[in-house]
């Protein structure tokens with residue numbers, strides 16, 4: 001796990017490259033308002049405890065975010081990028097938390113307020129909501145249908161995000177206050193939780209329903225959730241095709257390579273520069289010799305003996321996204337496995353003033369830091385509703 005972080009010289013070099021910008025563009029770009037300018041300046045002066053406190057006051061999942069936050073937020077805004085290249089802010093953050101958070105607890109906590117909140121789903125949005133609510137003195141119980149915290153983060157391969165990192169953030173949240181979790185406990189109707197005496201419910205259930213490709217032979221395609229949960233079960237696949245152009249597709253592609261695939265092709269409807277992957281993910285795809293078949297849509301997947309044939313057509317940008325080019329269909333033979341790595345869909349919300357939705361089930365497929373921001377905001381909203389009821 002050690003090689004995921006910056007070593008001492010790298011860490012110091014990154015700290016020293018920071019321009020200490022008065023306008024703090026890195027902070028403005030962060031969905032949870034974390035201030036890299038502030039924590040970097042503390043770290044530069046050797047004030048590591050203060051640096052960690054600066055991160056943790058805004059983000060309970062600072063460790064996980066540090067390892068997987070995409071470069072579209074603070075790094076994109078970092079003014080150092082105008083001189084040479086941006087500070088690797090997420091990795092500085094991950095390194096600080098990894099080395100210096102240890103037993104730190106956030107002490108700014110209200111006394112027990114006697115109210116109970118149920119949170120359904122222990123992904124980043126549910127975890128962030130729990131963090132806000134325990135600090136406000138609520139008793140919090142999380143209901144999680146799986147057997148671990150982290151939600152969709154658990155599908156990210158361990159070479160990028162070891163599960164202990166998610167656990168480390170969860171342990172930090174638990175140290176702050178009264179948060180209990182029950183695993184293997186699926187909640188289908190949040191109204192029942194209100195009937196059981198909870199004062200409010202946060203629904204942070206992520207996007208649960210896979211999207212259909214709407215193509216012939218859909219049943220021959222394996223959803224990414226199934227593949228990334230148990231990639232070893234597909235280890236015999238030598239020629240693998242992946243449908244999708246984002247970080248989920250990238251994770252599937254690299255995982256397939258790690259499982260011994262000789263050839264991995266990623267079919268992407270867009271142009272290469274429109275793919276929703278970070279620079280680091282793109283470099284990984286190229287380094288691992290993964291074939292990026294861009295401006296290409298898979299339109300049929302059919303069985304051919306014990307193999308799969310994939311029919312694709314070429315696409316081009318149109319007024320409303322990419323459109324098929326006429327008469328461009330070609331057949332590509334001999335695949336062992338085709339994985340569908342495109343988005344999911346949220347469930348229909350239950351409407352009630354004290355039931356608030358948070359994270360990907362509310363804002364659509366997002367990023368960890370946006371899910372954390374959404375969980376935090378939903379918890380604050382629920383708190384204001386419950387406080388209004390109390391004062392009415």
Ligand SMILES: Cc1cc2nc3c(=O)[nH]c(=O)nc-3n(C[C@H](O)[C@H](O)[C@H](O)COP(=O)(O)OP(=O)(O)OC[C@H]3O[C@@H](n4cnc5c(N)ncnc54)[C@H](O)[C@@H]3O)c2cc1C
Nearest residue numbers: 121123124125145151152187205206359360366367368371
């Ligand atoms: C393969 C992959 C790679 C990714 N890579 C990145 C990345 O590099 N960087 C990044 O920022 N983001 C990445 N993401 C996106 C990120 O993981 C999500 O945006 C984030 O996890 C969403 O958080 P959430 O809490 O809203 O939902 P989820 O993480 O989906 O959590 C929802 C939780 O609710 C539980 N649940 C659902 N229904 C019920 C129910 N009825 N009862 C009880 N529990 C229930 C689920 O089991 C789950 O634990 C990736 C996602 C995937 C799938």
Ligand code: SF4
Nearest residue numbers: 018019021026078079
């Ligand atoms: S924008 Fe970049 S260089 Fe400027 S303070 Fe933030 S991290 Fe430092």
